Amino acid sequence: MARKRSVGSKASPRDRVRNGGGGGKPPKRQGLLGYWFKRAVLWGAALALLGAAALGTAVYFASRNLPSYTQLRASEAGQTIVIRARDGSEVVSLGPSYGKWLSSEEIPKVMKDAMISVEDRRFYSHFGIDPIGLVRAVWVSFRDDTRTSATSTITQQLARNLFLNSNRTFDRKAREALLAMALEWKFSKEQILELYLNKVYFGGGSYGIDSASRKFFSHSAEDLSLSEAAIIAGLVKAPSRYSPTADVQAALGRANVVIGQMRKYGAIGPEEAASVDVSAVKLQKERGQNSIRYFTDWVLPQLDLLLPNTSEALEVWTTLDADMQREATEAIKANTPSGAQGALVSLDRDGAVLALVGGTDYVETNYNRAVNAVRQPGSAWKLFVYLSALEAGYTPDDRVIDEPVTINGWSPRNSGNNYAGEIDVRSAFAYSKNTVAAQLGNEVGFGTVAAMARRFGISTPVNTMPSMVLGTSDVRLIDMARAFAAVSAHGRSVEPYGVTKVTTVDGDLLYEHKPGRSYQLVPEYVAAGITDLLQSAVTVGTGRAAQIGRPVAGKTGTTSSNKDGWFLGFSSGITTGVWMGRDDAKAVRGLSGGAAPARAFAAFMRSAVKDRPAEKFDTEVKLPEWRLEPDDEFLYGDPDEYFYVDEQGNLVEPGGPNLPRGNAFPPEGGGAVGNSDDTGPLVPVNPNPARPAVNEDFLERATGGSNPPANRERSSPLDPPAD
Numbered sequence: 105m106a107r108k109r110s111v112g113s114k115a116s117p118r119d120r121v122r123n124g125g126g127g128g129k130p131p132k133r134q135g136l137l138g139y140w141f142k143r144a145v146l147w148g149a150a151l152a153l154l155g156a157a158a159l160g161t162a163v164y165f166a167s168r169n170l171p172s173y174t175q176l177r178a179s180e181a182g183q184t185i186v187i188r189a190r191d192g193s194e195v196v197s198l199g200p201s202y203g204k205w206l207s208s209e210e211i212p213k214v215m216k217d218a219m220i221s222v223e224d225r226r227f228y229s230h231f232g233i234d235p236i237g238l239v240r241a242v243w244v245s246f247r248d249d250t251r252t253s254a255t256s257t258i259t260q261q262l263a264r265n266l267f268l269n270s271n272r273t274f275d276r277k278a279r280e281a282l283l284a285m286a287l288e289w290k291f292s293k294e295q296i297l298e299l300y301l302n303k304v305y306f307g308g309g310s311y312g313i314d315s316a317s318r319k320f321f322s323h324s325a326e327d328l329s330l331s332e333a334a335i336i337a338g339l340v341k342a343p344s345r346y347s348p349t350a351d352v353q354a355a356l357g358r359a360n361v362v363i364g365q366m367r368k369y370g371a372i373g374p375e376e377a378a379s380v381d382v383s384a385v386k387l388q389k390e391r392g393q394n395s396i397r398y399f400t401d402w403v404l405p406q407l408d409l410l411l412p413n414t415s416e417a418l419e420v421w422t423t424l425d426a427d428m429q430r431e432a433t434e435a436i437k438a439n440t441p442s443g444a445q446g447a448l449v450s451l452d453r454d455g456a457v458l459a460l461v462g463g464t465d466y467v468e469t470n471y472n473r474a475v476n477a478v479r480q481p482g483s484a485w486k487l488f489v490y491l492s493a494l495e496a497g498y499t500p501d502d503r504v505i506d507e508p509v510t511i512n513g514w515s516p517r518n519s520g521n522n523y524a525g526e527i528d529v530r531s532a533f534a535y536s537k538n539t540v541a542a543q544l545g546n547e548v549g550f551g552t553v554a555a556m557a558r559r560f561g562i563s564t565p566v567n568t569m570p571s572m573v574l575g576t577s578d579v580r581l582i583d584m585a586r587a588f589a590a591v592s593a594h595g596r597s598v599e600p601y602g603v604t605k606v607t608t609v610d611g612d613l614l615y616e617h618k619p620g621r622s623y624q625l626v627p628e629y630v631a632a633g634i635t636d637l638l639q640s641a642v643t644v645g646t647g648r649a650a651q652i653g654r655p656v657a658g659k660t661g662t663t664s665s666n667k668d669g670w671f672l673g674f675s676s677g678i679t680t681g682v683w684m685g686r687d688d689a690k691a692v693r694g695l696s697g698g699a700a701p702a703r704a705f706a707a708f709m710r711s712a713v714k715d716r717p718a719e720k721f722d723t724e725v726k727l728p729e730w731r732l733e734p735d736d737e738f739l740y741g742d743p744d745e746y747f748y749v750d751e752q753g754n755l756v757e758p759g760g761p762n763l764p765r766g767n768a769f770p771p772e773g774g775g776a777v778g779n780s781d782d783t784g785p786l787v788p789v790n791p792n793p794a795r796p797a798v799n800e801d802f803l804e805r806a807t808g809g810s811n812p813p814a815n816r817e818r819s820s821p822l823d824p825p826a827d
Contacts, residue, residue, distance in 0.1 A: 170283075170290055176266060176299060177205065184417040185407075187400050189426045190456075190604070195396050198404070199417075203314025206325060208298040214330045215313060216297060217371035218337035222362045224258040225369050228293055232259045232284035259284040261340075262300045306336060307343025320348050322388040330372070331382045334359040348387045349467075356382050395433045398462035398472050399424055403602045410615045411606060418614070421605045423456035431711040432459035436682075439704035440464055444692045446684045446704065447473035449585040450712060453677040454619065455598040458712070460582075471687070478564055478578035479685060482697065483536045483646075484661030484670045485575030487587060487634065488557040490533055493544040494633040495626055496552075499725055500530040500640075504544070506537045511570045516542045533637040534645030536660065538574055545573035559625050560587035561597070575661060584672055585681035588658070591638070592674040594722070595631030597623045629725050636723035638673065647671060649702035652710045654718040660697030667691055671701035676713040680705055 171179070184199035220227045226234050234257050256264070263283035287296055306316035316336050317325040328336070338358035339346050348355040359382040367377035403422060411418075432448045440446035450459040462472035471477070490498075506524040508515065516538040523539065524531070532540035545553050553573060554566040562584075566577045582600060589598040599620050606615040638657035641647045646660040650671055658673020667689050672681040682701040686692055 221365040232288040334362040435708040482661035534640040589679035
C-alpha cells in the first residue's frame with residue numbers, strides 16, 4: 105500500500121525539477137525573462153544616471169571655462185595678411201572681412217527664420233545637440249545604405265567655428281557636442297543665434313551677415329529682404345559653391361530651397377512663399393579684381409616655407425611694382441586674341457618679379473598660367489639649341505646650310521617651306537630656320553641640348569627626340585623667363601623671387617630675403633654670342649614687332665597649328681616673357697609669337713624701362729685663349745709659366761740654367777722630357793691645370809702633322825671645322 109505524503113512534507117528534488125521549482129507556485133519561463141529584464145533596466149538606468157551625471161559635470165566645467173560673451177564677440181577668425189608693393193604701398197589686404205556687429209534686436213526676423221529653417225529647425229527646443237535629428241539621420245543612412253548626413257545644430261556649428269577645426273573625426277565631433285551643450289548652459293538662445301549670425305563664414309572672406317550683405321547686395325544686413333536673406337542663408341552649406349559671384353544660378357537655386365524650408369516649417373505662409381522671386385534680387389557686380397591676385401596667389405603659399413607656424417597678422421613686402429603690374433595687365437588684355445588667354449612674367453636683373461599676370465581676367469578664371477600652365481614653347485626653345493652650339497665652338501659668323509634634312513626619319517620644315525642655302529648662324533637664328541636648328545641639335549647632341557635647358561632652369565620633363573629642338577617639350581612661362589634672364593645676366597644663374605621681407609603688424613622682422621649664390625652657367629663669350637643672335641632676331645628677324653626704340657634681345661615661338669604664341673626678351677636689365685593661347689590647346693587663328701605676344705611685350709616694356717637708361721648689349725665674342733688660332737706659344741707653352749722638378753722632386757727655378765727649351769710636354773706614353781745636361785730627366789708641372797686639353801688630331805693639324813684634315817669629322821669642340 106502506497107504511503108501518503110503529509111501536507112507539510114518537503115518535495116523531492118525530482119519533484120522540484122518536474123514542477124519547475126521549489127515551494128509554493130512553481131516559476132514559469134516568462135517569469136525568468138522578466139526577472140532578467142528588470143535587472144537590465146535597473147542596471148541601464150543606473151548607468152544612464154551615472155553617464156548623465158558625468159556628462160552634466162563635464163558640461164558644467166566646460167561652461168565655466170568658456171570665454172565670456174564679450175570675449176567671444178570680440179574674437180575674430182582667420183589671419184589678416186597685408187601685401188605691400190616694392191615701394192611699401194599696400195596693394196591688397198587678404199583675410200577675414202567683418203561688417204558691423206548687429207545685436208539680436210537689429211537682425212531682421214526673416215534672416216533668423218531663414219537660417220533656422222534651413223540649418224536647425226529645432227533650434228529653440230534642443231539643448232545644443234538634436235537627438236531627434238541624429239536618430240533620423242542614422243535611420244535614413246541605414247535605410248538607404250549611405251553615409252550619415254550632417255546633423256550639426258547651429259550651436260554645434262558655432263562651437264566648431266569658435267573653438268575647433270573641421271576634421272571629420274569622432275573625437276572632434278564629441279568635443280563639438282560637449283562644447284555645444286556648454287554654450288547652451290552658459291548663454292541664452294538669442295545670444296547663441298546673435299553670435300552665430302555675426303560670425304558664420306559666407307565665402308569670399310566675409311564673416312557675418314552684415315559683411316555678406318554688403319558684399320553681395322551693397323547694403324547693411326539690417327535692410328535684408330526675404331529673398332536676400334534666403335540667398336545668404338543658403339551660403340552656409342557650401343560658400344564657394346553657392347556664392348552669387350561664382351555661380352548665380354546655383355545661388356538662386358539654393359535660395360529657393362531655403363524658401364521652401366521656411367514654408368514647410370511655418371516661418372512664412374504659402375502665399376508669401378509663392379510670391380517670392382529670388383531671381384529679381386539685384387546682386388552687386390563684383391569689381392574686377394586686378395591681376396595682382398595672380399601674383400599674391402603665387403607668393404602666399406611660399407610663406408609656409410619661409411615662416412615659422414604663426415597666426416599673427418602679417419605684412420608681406422614684395423618685389424611687385426604696382427605700376428608695371430597695371431601696364432602688364434593692360435598689355436595682355438589689349439593684345440590677346442579673342443577667345444584666347446594670355447600670361448606675362450617680368451623679372452628684374454636679380455630675379456625679382458616685377459609683374460606677373462596669369463590670365464586676362466582673374467574673376468573669370470583664377471588659373472595662373474604664368475606659373476602653373478605647361479605648354480610647348482616652339483622656336484623659343486632654340487635658345488638652348490644655339491647656346492649648346494655656341495658652347496661647342498660655333499660663332500655667330502660661322503656658315504651653315506639651310507636645306508632640307510632628315511634625321512632618324514624625321515624631316516623638319518621651315519615656315520613656308522623656304523630654304524636659304526648657305527647663311528651664317530646669326531641669320532639662321534634671326535629667321536628661325538628649323539632645318540639649321542635640327543642640324544645643330546644633331547651635331548651637338550639632343551641630350552646636350554636637354555642638359556643646357558636643365559642648366560638654365562627648365563624644371564619640366566625634357567625629351568631627347570630629334571624634334572625637341574623645335575620646342576616639343578612642355579615648359580612653364582616663368583621658367584623660360586628665368587632662362588632668358590640668365591642670358592641677360594651674362595650667363596649667370598637667376599632665381600625668381602617675390603618676397604623681400606615679412607613682418608608682424610608691430611614691425612617685428614620674421615623673414616628677409618638674402619640673395620642666393622649665383623652660378624656661371626655658360627662662359628661670358630657664349631652669353632655674348634647668344635645675345636648677338638637674340639638682338640638680331642628683334643632687329644631684322646621674326647621679333648621685329650618687339651622693338652621699343654632701344655636695344656632689345658629676344659626670341660619668338662609659335663607651335664604647330666598656331667596653338668601657342670611666345671615672345672621672350674630683355675632690355676635695360678628687365679626680362680619679360682609673354683605667352684598666349686587657349687586653355688584647351690585649340691588653334692587660335694593668326695596667332696604667332698612675332699605678332700600678338702611680341703606686341704604685348706613691346707607695349708609693356710616701353711613703360712617698364714622708361715625710367716632706366718638704355719643699355720647697349722655686350723655682343724662682342726671674346727674667345728678665350730684656348731679658342732684662338734693656335735700658335736707655337738699656345739702649343740709649347742711659355743717657359744716662364746712652368747716649374748720643373750727633377751727625379752728627386754727638387755724644384756728647378758724658372759729661367760734657371762737647367763731649364764729645358766723646346767717641347768715642354770712629355771712624349772706620347774707619359775715619358776719624361778730629357779735634355780743635354782747632366783741634371784737628369786725633368787718633368788714639367790703645370791701650375792694652371794684647369795686649362796682645357798686638346799686631342800691628338802688637333803695637335804697634328806695645328807703643327808702640320810701627317811694626318812690630313814680633309815674628310816675628318818669634328819671629334820671635339822676644340823677642333824676647328826673641316827675645310
